[in-house]
Amino acid sequence: TIVALMQAGDRNEFRRAFAGATIHDFFNWLAVFALLPIEVISGYLYHFTNVIVESFHLESGEDAPELLKVITDPFTKLIIELDKSVINAIATNDESAKNKSLVKVWCITETNVTLQNVTIPPSENCTSSELCWSEGNVTWTMKNISETEYITKCRHLFAETDLPDLAIGLILLALSLLVLCSCLVMIVKLLNSVLKGQVASVIKKTINTDFPFPFTWLAGYLAMLAGAGM
Structure with a gap:
């Protein structure tokens, strides 16, 4: 539908594109209306996908194989990185x-633990008299204090900005929609350029083929197979 709206400059192209988008939308709705009740009753899709996933012998945790992340991570890390510890x-x-940002700013940090003298309330019990001592009205003890040293900043687009997470999310949403629409338009343009000439004549012959009786009903299925193959 979004791609069809982008064809509004040409009336004929817009009419054809919007008709195709409407058919596609109705197909999606009808597929949901038909398959969702069957899934709720039988759970066939869950069991079928479970068999497929188990056949891959995937492992969880650190040893899990990285499938698409190997390709996408270098690009996504140039745009945004999220702090998994906050998540x-x-x-x-x-x-x-709750008040921490999800956007990761420092990619390389180092945590140092040192034993320091700190004051404690007088009411707090000391585990050992050797670790606690008093100086006047102040009680001291020794505790391990963790200090984080920030070494290297991340290199994504929002590492140097002070924008809130909501603003960054809206910017990324707009960019995602722009990239999605651009890709869809390029796909349509590519298909328009490919499906011409001899390819178009082959498609017309395939779609308009009429089988002799009693196999006339196969023509529609052949057209669908040709469309799926394209």
Whole structure:
């Protein structure tokens, strides 16, 4: 439908494109109306996909194979990187993560743990008298303090910006829609240029083929197979 709207400059092209988009949309709705009740009743799609996934022998965790990530990661990391520690903290209802940004700014950090002298409330019990001492009204103890050293910043587009996560999300949404529409338009243009000449004549012969009785019903299925093959 989005691609069809982009053909509004040419009335004939727009009429044909919108008709095709409408057929495609109705096909999607009819497929949902037909397959969703069957899936709810029988769960065939779940069991079928489960068999397919188990046949791949995929492993979870650190040893899991990276299929598409090997191709997409170098490009996505140039656009945005998310802080997985913040995502995990939000998933576990960690209150300290609510005010943190999901956008990763520092890609290389180092955490150092040092033993330092800190003050504690007088009411807090010390585990050992050797680790606690008092100086006047102040009670001291020794604790391990973690300090994070930020070494290298990330190199994605939003590493140097102060935009909130909502603004970054809206920008990425707009860019994604722009790229999607551009790709769809290029696909349509490519198909228009390919399906001409001898290819167009072959398609017309295939689609308009009439089989003798009683095989006339096969013509429609042959046209669908030809369209799927294209």
